[in-house]
Amino acid sequence: MKQKNNIFLMLTSIIIAIMLIPLIDIIGELLSKPSENWEHIKEYLLLDYISDTILVTIPSMILALIIGVSLAWFISVYDFPFRNLLKWGLILPLAIPPYIGAYTYSGIVSYTGFIQTFLRNTLNIEANPKFFDIFSINGSVFIFTIFLYPYIYMIVRSYISNNSASIIENARLLGEKGTGIFFRIFLPISRGAIVAGTSLVMLEILSDYGVVSYFGVQTFSSAIFSSWFNFSDTNSAVRLSGILLLVVFIIITFEKLLRGNKNFSQTNSKIRQIKRKQLGSKSSFFVYFFGLTVFFLGFILPVGQLIYWAFLSYKDVLNIDFLKLIFNSIFIAIVSTIFIVIASLIIGNSTRLSKKMTSKLYSKITLMGYSIPGAIISITVILFFVDLDNILNFFIKHIGIQNINFTFSLSIYMLIFGYFIRFLGVGYQAVESGYEKNGKKFYEASKILGKNDVKTFFLIDIPMLKNAIIASFALVFVDIIKELPLALILRPFNFNTLSTKVFNYANDEMIIEASIPSLFIIFVTIIVIIFLNNMGRKKKKNVYENK
Amino acid sequence: MYMKINDLYFKYENSAVDNLKNINIEIDKGEIIGVLGESGCGKSTLLRIIAGLEIPYKGKIIINDKIIFNKKIFIEPEKRGIGMVFQDYALFPHMNIDKNITFGLKNFSRKEKREILDNMIELVGLKDHLGKYPYQLSGGQQQRVAVARALAPNPSILLLDEPFSNLDSHLKDQIRMDMKEILNKSKTTCIFVTHDKEDVLSLSSRIIIISDGVIKDDYSVEKMVDII
Numbered sequence: 219m220k221q222k223n224n225i226f227l228m229l230t231s232i233i234i235a236i237m238l239i240p241l242i243d244i245i246g247e248l249l250s251k252p253s254e255n256w257e258h259i260k261e262y263l264l265l266d267y268i269s270d271t272i273l274v275t276i277p278s279m280i281l282a283l284i285i286g287v288s289l290a291w292f293i294s295v296y297d298f299p300f301r302n303l304l305k306w307g308l309i310l311p312l313a314i315p316p317y318i319g320a321y322t323y324s325g326i327v328s329y330t331g332f333i334q335t336f337l338r339n340t341l342n343i344e345a346n347p348k349f350f351d352i353f354s355i356n357g358s359v360f361i362f363t364i365f366l367y368p369y370i371y372m373i374v375r376s377y378i379s380n381n382s383a384s385i386i387e388n389a390r391l392l393g394e395k396g397t398g399i400f401f402r403i404f405l406p407i408s409r410g411a412i413v414a415g416t417s418l419v420m421l422e423i424l425s426d427y428g429v430v431s432y433f434g435v436q437t438f439s440s441a442i443f444s445s446w447f448n449f450s451d452t453n454s455a456v457r458l459s460g461i462l463l464l465v466v467f468i469i470i471t472f473e474k475l476l477r478g479n480k481n482f483s484q485t486n487s488k489i490r491q492i493k494r495k496q497l498g499s500k501s502s503f504f505v506y507f508f509g510l511t512v513f514f515l516g517f518i519l520p521v522g523q524l525i526y527w528a529f530l531s532y533k534d535v536l537n538i539d540f541l542k543l544i545f546n547s548i549f550i551a552i553v554s555t556i557f558i559v560i561a562s563l564i565i566g567n568s569t570r571l572s573k574k575m576t577s578k579l580y581s582k583i584t585l586m587g588y589s590i591p592g593a594i595i596s597i598t599v600i601l602f603f604v605d606l607d608n609i610l611n612f613f614i615k616h617i618g619i620q621n622i623n624f625t626f627s628l629s630i631y632m633l634i635f636g637y638f639i640r641f642l643g644v645g646y647q648a649v650e651s652g653y654e655k656n657g658k659k660f661y662e663a664s665k666i667l668g669k670n671d672v673k674t675f676f677l678i679d680i681p682m683l684k685n686a687i688i689a690s691f692a693l694v695f696v697d698i699i700k701e702l703p704l705a706l707i708l709r710p711f712n713f714n715t716l717s718t719k720v721f722n723y724a725n726d727e728m729i730i731e732a733s734i735p736s737l738f739i740i741f742v743t744i745i746v747i748i749f750l751n752n753m754g755r756k757k758k759k760n761v762y763e764n765k
Numbered sequence: 766m767y768m769k770i771n772d773l774y775f776k777y778e779n780s781a782v783d784n785l786k787n788i789n790i791e792i793d794k795g796e797i798i799g800v801l802g803e804s805g806c807g808k809s810t811l812l813r814i815i816a817g818l819e820i821p822y823k824g825k826i827i828i829n830d831k832i833i834f835n836k837k838i839f840i841e842p843e844k845r846g847i848g849m850v851f852q853d854y855a856l857f858p859h860m861n862i863d864k865n866i867t868f869g870l871k872n873f874s875r876k877e878k879r880e881i882l883d884n885m886i887e888l889v890g891l892k893d894h895l896g897k898y899p900y901q902l903s904g905g906q907q908q909r910v911a912v913a914r915a916l917a918p919n920p921s922i923l924l925l926d927e928p929f930s931n932l933d934s935h936l937k938d939q940i941r942m943d944m945k946e947i948l949n950k951s952k953t954t955c956i957f958v959t960h961d962k963e964d965v966l967s968l969s970s971r972i973i974i975i976s977d978g979v980i981k982d983d984y985s986v987e988k989m990v991d992i993i
C-alpha cells in the first residue's frame with residue numbers, strides 16, 4: 219500500500235540510523251594505521267586466538283548438536299515413564315548462563331569439591347587431578363555443551379512436533395524402523411531447525427566472555443577484552459573485532475544457505491501431536507539414563523551446589539548492598555526493555571506494511587545486533603559515546619557556555635544504549651511474529667473505517683499484539699538480567715548488576731559468595747521460561763481465532 | 766453518474782502480467798452490482814483498488830464527482846468514506862460488537878453514536894447479541910456485524926468480497942434474502958464480487974463478468990436470466 223508521509227517509516231529510519239552511526243568510529247579505526255601492539259599480536263598471538271576459538275567452538279557445537287538433536291528425537295517420537303518431566307527439565311540448563319555454570323563447576327570439580335571428595339572419601343579413589351582440570355579448553359567445551367545444547371533441543375523439538383506428525387506416522391506405517399526414520403526422515407525434515415539452533419549456539423560461544431576469561435582460554439572475545447582493558451589498545455581491539463565480525467557474518471550466511479528461507483520462531487498455531495511410540499524397557503532405560511544424566515549435569519548438580527553455597531554465604535551476602543544490586547539489575551533491564559519493545563513495535567509496523575527493499579534491509583539490520591558478540595558492541599558503543607561527549611562539549615564551549623560538561627560516556631545511558639543494540643533483535647523477532655500472525659487485514663479494515671496509521675496502531679495493533687508484546691518483554695528482560703560482557707564494560711563506575719557482581723566475586727576467588735546473585739539470575743530466568751511456556755499453551759485456544 | 770472507473774490497469778509487484786486490464790465501469794446511485802468471475806480473476810483486487818488498499822499504475826476513479834484516484838491524486842483509504850466487508854469479515858477480535866460497529870464513527874456525540882448503533886443493530890437484527898465478542902457469534906452473525914460496521918459511517922459505496930462464501934450452504938438462501946433486505950433498506954450503492962451465479966441472481970440488479978482481469982460482459986440481471 220502506498221504511504222505518503224509514513225511516520226512509522228520515518229521513526230524506523232531514525233532508529234536504524236542511531237544503530238548504524240556508531241559503526242563510523244569502528245570503520246575509521248579499522249582504516250587508520252595499526253598500533254605497534256597490533257604487529258605484536260599479529261606476529262605472536264593471533265594464531266593462538268584463532269586456534270583457541272576453533273578448539274572451543276567446534277567441539278562444543280558438535281557435542282551440543284548430538285545431545286540436542288538426539289534428545290529432541292527421543293522426546294518427540296517416543297513415550298516412556300516420566301517423559302513430560304524430562305521434556306521440560308531438559309530446557310532448564312538454559313536458565314543457567316554459561317559463566318555461572320563455569321564458576322559453579324570450577325567449585326564442584328575442585329580438589330575439595332563435591333566430586334573429588336566423594337570419590338576420595340566414599341569410593342576411595344584418588345583421581346588424577348589432570349582429569350578434573352576444568353581451567354582449560356576442554357573445560358570450556360564441557361560448559362558450553364551442557365548449558366547451550368537446550369537451544370538446539372528446544373528449536374528442533376518444537377519444530378518437529380509442530381510440523382512432522384503425519385510424515386513420521388506415515389513412515390511408520392510404511393514399515394520404516396526407528397533408526398531409519400531418524401536418519402532418512404527426522405534429520406532431513408528438521409535440518410533447518412537444527413541449523414538455526416546450532417548457529418545460535420555458535421554465536422553464544424563466540425560472544426562469551428565470562429567462561430573463557432575465567433578458564434584462561436584465549437578466544438577472540440577474551441582477546442578483544444584484554445587488548446582493551448589490559449593494554450588500552452583500542453586499535454587492536456577494533457581489529458580483532460573486525461576479524462570476529464567477519465567470522466560471524468560467514469556463520470550467518472552459511473546458516474541462511476543451509477536452512478533456506480524458513481522461519482523457526484516458535485509460534486506455530488495449528489498443532490497435531492505425533493502419536494508417540496511406547497519404548498521397550500531396555501531402550502527406555504537407556505534414554506532415561508542419557509536424558510537424566512544431561513539434566514543432572516546441566517541443572518540439578520550446579521543448582522544444588524549453588525543452593526548449598528547459598529546456605530554457607532547468605533549471612534555475608536544478603537544485605538542492603540544486595541538489594542541495591544537487585545534493584546540495579548531490574549531497573550536497567552526494565553528501562554532498556556521498554557525502549558526495545560517500543561522500537562520493535564515501530565519497526566515491525568513499518569516493515570510489515572512495505573514490501574520495499576529498504577524495509578527488508580531495516581528488518582535485517584534490526585535483527586543483526588543479536589549476532590554480534592557483546593565485546594564488539596561494547597567497544598563500538600564506548601567509542602561512539604566518547605566522541606559524542608567530545609563533539610557536544612566542543613560545540614557547547616564554542617557557543618560560550620563554560621559550566622556544562624557532557625559526560626554521557628560515564629553514564630548509565632551508555633549501558634542502556636548497548637543493550638538496545640544487542641537485544642533489539644530479540645524483542646523485534648517476537649513482535650514481528652505477532653504482526654505476522656495477525657496479518658494485515660485488521661489494519662486494512664481499520665484504515666477503511668477512517669482511522670489513520672497512528673490511530674490504528676493504538677486502537678488495533680497494540681491491543682491485538684498483547685501476547686507478542688509480553689513475550690518480547692519477557693525475552694529481552696531475562697537476556698539483559700543474564701548479560702555479562704556489555705555490563706562489564708559499559709556500566710558506570712561503581713555501578714554493579716547481579717551479573718557483574720557474580721563476575722567480580724568469582725574472579726576474586728569468592729565463588730561461594732557468588733552463589734546467591736547467581737541463583738537469583740537463574741530463578742528469574744526459570745520464572746520467565748515457565749511463564750512464556752504457559753502463554754504458548756494458552757494461545758492454542760485463543761479468542762483471536764476468527765472462526 | 767455516481768461512480769466511474771476509467772481505463773484502469775493494475776499489476777502486483779511480483780506479477781508478470783497485468784492482474785486487471787482496461788477496466789471501465791459506470792454505476793448509478795443505489796445500484797447493486799454483482800461482479801462475477803472465477804477464482805483468481807481479479808475480483809478482490811478490484812475491490813481493494815476501489816478502497817485504496819492497492820494502487821493501479823494507470824486509470825481514474827471518481828465517486829460522487831470527486832476524483833479519488835488518477836495519475837496525480839491518491840486519496841488515502843481512511844479518507845475515502847467507503848465501506849468494505851472482507852471475505853473473512855476481519856472483525857476486531859478484542860472489541861465487542863458494539864465497539865466494532867461504532868469503530869468508524871467520527872465526530873459524533875456519545876448519544877448519537879448510541880443511536881446509530883441501535884439503528885444498525887436493528888437493521889441487521891442482532892439485538893440479542895449486544896456486548897458479545899466476535900468469537901461468540903456464528904459465521905452468519907459475524908457477517909451481519911461486519912455489514913453493520915461498514916454501513917454505520919454511512920459510506921458512499923459498500924464493497925462486499927464474496928459475502929456468502931464462508932457460510933454453510935443450507936443457510937445461504939436465507940442470508941441472501943436478509944442481505945438483500947438490508948441493502949434495500951439502507952439504500953446504499955453496492956458492489957459485491959462472487960464466483961457464484963446464485964449470489965448475483967438473488968442479489969444484484971446488474972452483473973459484470975470478469976475473466977483474467979478483463980471485463981467480458983456488463984448487463985442487467987433480467988438479461989442474465991434470459992441468457993441462462
Ligand SMILES: Nc1ncnc2c1ncn2[C@@H]1O[C@H](COP(=O)(O)OP(=O)(O)O)[C@@H](O)[C@H]1O
Binds near residue numbers: 784804
Ligand atoms: N498480494 C498479491 N501479490 C501478488 N499477486 C497477487 C496478490 N494477491 C492476489 N494476487 C494474484 O492476482 C490475481 C487476482 O487475485 P484476486 O483479486 O485475489 O482474485 P479473486 O478475488 O478473483 O479470486 C490472482 O492471480 C492472484 O494470484
Ligand SMILES: [Mg+2]
Binds near residue numbers: 809810926927
Ligand atoms: Mg477473492
